[in-house]
Amino acid sequence: MHRVWAIIERDLRRFRRSPVLVIVSIIMPLVQLVVLGYAFGGIIRNLKVGVVNEDHGLPAIKLQEMFQAVAANARTFFPIYYSDKAQAMRDLRDGRLNGVLNIPPLFSRKVLAGANPDVALIEDNTDQFSSSAMEGVMSQMLPAYNAPPVAARESAGATLSIVEVYPYVPYIQFLLPGTIVLSIFVSAMIGGGIIFIDDKARGLHEGYLVTPITKFELILGFTLAGAAKAIISGLVLITAGSLIAGIPDPLDPLRMLRMLLLVVVVAMALISMMFLIMVRVSDPLVPRAIFGMLNTVLYFPSGAVYPTGSFPAWMKVIATVDPFTYAVHGFKDLILKNTGLMAISGDLAFLVVFTVLCMSAATVLFRRTL
Amino acid sequence: MFDIEVRDLTKRFGDFLAVDALNFSVEHGEVFGLLGPNGAGKSTLMRMLTTLVPPTSGTARVNGFDVARQANAVRQSIGVIPQAMTSDLDLSAVENMSIFAKLYGIPREKRVRTIKALLAEVDLEQWADKPVKMFSGGMRRRLEIARGLVHEPRTFFLDEPTTGLDPVSRVAVWEMLIRLKRERDLTILMTTHYMDEADKLCDRIAIVDHGKLVALDSPLKLKASVPGKNILEVSFQDAPAGWVDTLRTLPDVADLKADGNIFRISSNNGPRTTVALMEAARNANATITALSVQSTTLDDVFVHYTGRQLRDALQAPSAANSPFMMNRN
Numbered sequence: 001m002h003r004v005w006a007i008i009e010r011d012l013r014r015f016r017r018s019p020v021l022v023i024v025s026i027i028m029p030l031v032q033l034v035v036l037g038y039a040f041g042g043i044i045r046n047l048k049v050g051v052v053n054e055d056h057g058l059p060a061i062k063l064q065e066m067f068q069a070v071a072a073n074a075r076t077f078f079p080i081y082y083s084d085k086a087q088a089m090r091d092l093r094d095g096r097l098n099g100v101l102n103i104p105p106l107f108s109r110k111v112l113a114g115a116n117p118d119v120a121l122i123e124d125n126t127d128q129f130s131s132s133a134m135e136g137v138m139s140q141m142l143p144a145y146n147a148p149p150v151a152a153r154e155s156a157g158a159t160l161s162i163v164e165v166y167p168y169v170p171y172i173q174f175l176l177p178g179t180i181v182l183s184i185f186v187s188a189m190i191g192g193g194i195i196f197i198d199d200k201a202r203g204l205h206e207g208y209l210v211t212p213i214t215k216f217e218l219i220l221g222f223t224l225a226g227a228a229k230a231i232i233s234g235l236v237l238i239t240a241g242s243l244i245a246g247i248p249d250p251l252d253p254l255r256m257l258r259m260l261l262l263v264v265v266v267a268m269a270l271i272s273m274m275f276l277i278m279v280r281v282s283d284p285l286v287p288r289a290i291f292g293m294l295n296t297v298l299y300f301p302s303g304a305v306y307p308t309g310s311f312p313a314w315m316k317v318i319a320t321v322d323p324f325t326y327a328v329h330g331f332k333d334l335i336l337k338n339t340g341l342m343a344i345s346g347d348l349a350f351l352v353v354f355t356v357l358c359m360s361a362a363t364v365l366f367r368r369t370l
Numbered sequence: 371m372f373d374i375e376v377r378d379l380t381k382r383f384g385d386f387l388a389v390d391a392l393n394f395s396v397e398h399g400e401v402f403g404l405l406g407p408n409g410a411g412k413s414t415l416m417r418m419l420t421t422l423v424p425p426t427s428g429t430a431r432v433n434g435f436d437v438a439r440q441a442n443a444v445r446q447s448i449g450v451i452p453q454a455m456t457s458d459l460d461l462s463a464v465e466n467m468s469i470f471a472k473l474y475g476i477p478r479e480k481r482v483r484t485i486k487a488l489l490a491e492v493d494l495e496q497w498a499d500k501p502v503k504m505f506s507g508g509m510r511r512r513l514e515i516a517r518g519l520v521h522e523p524r525t526f527f528l529d530e531p532t533t534g535l536d537p538v539s540r541v542a543v544w545e546m547l548i549r550l551k552r553e554r555d556l557t558i559l560m561t562t563h564y565m566d567e568a569d570k571l572c573d574r575i576a577i578v579d580h581g582k583l584v585a586l587d588s589p590l591k592l593k594a595s596v597p598g599k600n601i602l603e604v605s606f607q608d609a610p611a612g613w614v615d616t617l618r619t620l621p622d623v624a625d626l627k628a629d630g631n632i633f634r635i636s637s638n639n640g641p642r643t644t645v646a647l648m649e650a651a652r653n654a655n656a657t658i659t660a661l662s663v664q665s666t667t668l669d670d671v672f673v674h675y676t677g678r679q680l681r682d683a684l685q686a687p688s689a690a691n692s693p694f695m696m697n698r699n
Contacts, residue, residue, distance in 0.1 A: 006472035010458065010465075017460040017501070201689035203454035210420050210450040211473040212442040284692040370422045 003213045007221025008228065015191075015229055025187035025233040026240075033179040033241060036305070037172025044133040047098040049077045050088035057108020063119065066145055067101065076137045092124060099123040099134050167248060169336055176245045177331030178304020180237045181324055184267050185298065187233040192226040192274035193287035201284050206370065215368045219275070223359065226271040227264070234263035247335055258334050258341055262348070266327040269351040272358035273323060279365045297322075304328045326350045371434075373398045373525050373557040374419065378428035381414050381581075388414040390581035391428065396557060396574075398524075403572035404561040405668075407676050411581040412561040413453070413529065419559065420450045420527050433524050446474070449518035453529040454690060455510050457517070459503035463494055466502060467517050474521035481520075488516040491553075492546055508539025512546060519550065526551075528560040532567060544570060565668035575668075579676045593666050596674045598624040600640030601664045604647065605632040607657040616654070620646045640665075 015022070049071075053064055071077040080097065082088040088100045102120040110117035121138055123131045199205060208218060238259045242250035277294075278287060301308070301315050302324035311319060319325045330347035333339040341348070374396035381389040389411045396402045404412045417423040419430055421441040429436060435443040457466050464485055471481040489495050492512040502510060511531065518526060531547070532540040544567065551558055562568050568575050569589045577585040577592075585592060593599070606613075609631045617633060618626055622643050625636040637643040640663045651658055 002475060003473050006469050009472070010461070010469045013465060014458060014460045197689075198695045201692060201695060203452055203456045203690065204458070206422065206452050206454075207456045207470070208473065209422055210445055210448070210452075211470070212445040212475075213473055214442075282689045284689060284694045288694055369424055370417060 001217075003211075003217045004221040004224065007208070007218070008225040011191075011225035012228060022187070022229065022233055022236075025183050025190060025230075026236050028186055029179045029183035029237060030240060030244070032182065033172065033175055034244060037170075037175050037245065040171050040175075044130055045075045046078045047076060047130055047134055048096070049079055049134070050082050050091060050097045050100040051079050051103075052082045052085045052088050052100060053103045054085065054105045055103050055107040057111075059108045059111040059117075060103045063103060063107075063145055066141060070137060070141060074137065076133060089122070092122060095124070097124070098127070098130050101138075166337060170246070173245045173247060173336060174332075175305065176241045176247070177328045177335055178299065178302065178324075179241055180234060180263070180331050181266060181270075181302070181304065181327040182295075182299055183237040184230045184234045184263065184327075185270050185295070185324070187230040188226060188267065188270040188274045189287070189291055189294065191229045192222070192271045193278055193291070194284070196222065196226070196275075196278055197281055197284050197287050200282060209368065209370070215366055216363060218368075219359065219363055219366055223268070223271055223275055226274070227267040230267035230271055231263055234267060235260065238263065242335065252338070255334055255338055259331070261341070262327070262330050262334065262344065265348055265351045265355075266323070266330075269323045269327070269355045269358070272355045272362065276358045276362040276365070279362045280367075298324045301325070302328045323351060323354050326354075371398065372396060372431075373400075373433055374402070374559060375431045376419075376428070377430070379415070379418060379425055379430050380427045381411075381418060381423065382426045387581050389418065389425075392578075392581075392583055394576055394583060394586060396559060398557050399555065400573045401551065401558040401560070401571050403568040403575040404559065404578055405563075405565075405568055405575055405672060406561075406578035410578045410676075412578055414581075415578065416527060416529055416559070416561055420448060421445055446521070447524050449521070449523035449526045451511075451514050451518045451526075451528045451531060453533065455507070455514065457502045457505075457510055457513055460501060462499045462501055463489060463505075463513050464498045466513065467520055470517050471520045476521060484520055484522070485516075488519055489513075491550060492516045493542075506539070508535050508542060511535060511539070511543055515543070515546065515550070519554065522554070523556075525557045525559065528558065530561055530563065533563065540564075540567070547571065565672060569668050577672065577675045584675045585671070589668060592671045593668065596666050596671050598636035598638060599666050600637045600643070601666075602635040602637055602640065602643060602647065603632070603660075603662045603664075604635070604658060605660045606651070607631070607659050609633075610654050610656055613654075613656070616650055617647070620650065 051064065051067065053060055067077070068079060071079045082091075082100075085100075085102065088097065088102075091097045092100050100120075100122040102122060104118065104120065107117045107119070119142075121134065123134055125131045213221075238256070239251070277290075281287065297318065299305075301311065301318040302322050303319065304324065308316065308319045308325070326347040330344040330351075333343050333347075337343075372395040374394075376392050376394050379389060379392045380387070392415065404415065406412045414423060418425050419432055419437060421437050421444050424438055429438075431437070432444045433447040435447065437444050458469075461469070467485045467488070468481060471485065476484065486495075486498075489498050492515055494509060494513055494516065497505065497509065502513065505513065515528075515531070518528075528547075532543050535543065547558070548571065550556065558571075560571070572589060574586065574588050575592060576583055585595070587595070610616075614626065614628050614633075617623070617635065620635075620643055622637050622639040623635055624638055627634045635643065635647075644661070644663055647661075648658075
């Protein structure tokens, strides 16, 4: 065991002398957290909507006033009035408008006749996010418009009331669990991938191989040394990330302890996976070349940035075997829901089994000779 | 009892026969040199003896242990200095040695004592706590020699110990090796490209070519085995006519080249040819302005046994030359 410690000691001493690794593996995920968090999380405002009222009857004016009220309060829309429908359509096609609200000529007559009148929202659907924001507000507005002015004595219409279990979760907080896992991954990729292969190419491993160290001691030493570095960046991220993302009660000691356990388990899983990938590699280009690909293939299908429910079948398969999925799910429970360990026992079990499988395969494939 | 015993040792990489049924033994206390052109199989042989590469067939025993079946016992009994500089640049000299002492399982108290003593022996005491990245090539090599001895091995393997060092550092490394060998009762097996190094350090030299042993003896005997043992270079003030033919008939002359009044004579017996030359010059009233007699060097031996042709051959690219590695110098 003292030999395993010698490998860990060497790695950690080097790590302390040139802390590039820890800085890269902490800064990159933090930058991503902040930029992605604010780039995707905001509420869409000031969509330019052309209003073409071809009716001018009282119900039409009422609808237009309601629209104006939304524009003035929620500021989702910025209305621009057109008398010429053709001009409004031209401007929509030329990209000067996000949508056109058209109240057709017979609207008021149909309202008064109770004949299901239509209002048209013609939208620029190349921008999905803006068009669905527009649709959302419009469809909320119309029931209010349809409601009878005086409430009926008996109403048979069932309504859906929504109870939110947790406080509002902004996107940056939704992103934080993935970011923590990402920082552990980057650290594993640099420490267990790039530096590991560089050392091998430089002949540093030859120095180990001529000593009476066993294959298992070597692998354990490399893995624990890599995991120690990954744990450090994970710990920085759970603290700094919680503060930056504005998690309520960010330094709750019990949650911190649970997260520490999960950080250790995730670090072991990712470093042993990296070790398995790199066990027969000797070209220093390889870890650099697959860095970006691994990052994309593991991070995005994990549910870290978008719910997995929306994925096509093949991506769901990736998500099922991807250790990121379980790591991200575990951190989501701990950070966003403040659950206990029982809630994430499935995630922990998967990650432990994954670690054992990777380590065993790596030990079988590892060559004690050059 | 031999410290190294090699019997029909063979290593084959696919179709390529790197080491071809080698046989030799190294006695305890010997300094044994492996010479050979690039790609001759020296490094493969060294790697088999240090348990880094398993042999294809044949056996090798180091300090009585089989390199294939008792690899860990071999590892515990040998010190190895690879060709590449493998010290950790970010760590200090003491830290580098301490890590290795721990890898060999040396207890703390002894570790501290041994490291201090070894650093003194290689004259690095005053730089003990400085990071190795600030060391010169010669200092790094000396540190590696000290590191290789940290577990007090019986046999020491060095792969091109002075390649890339300046002349002063080379001499310093030689002197250190000679002293350490004597004080610690070591058997040394080393590879080298430098004939002067082999000549100065080695008790016996094996010349390896195409994976085979082409010569094995002491430097003196190897030099004696090459025809034309001495080179005489003589110049005259005014060489008499037909002088070339006179010189050619001198005793033991193997070959003669003339360039104006300067003559270069290969002789099988330098002293005898020299005496006869002086006498012939006196008889002919020719004035000798300069005369030198040189011994055959190991360079001549090397060329004699391995031939002169360049060995251009492709080899597997080394990962150590990758331009993608992080610069840590």
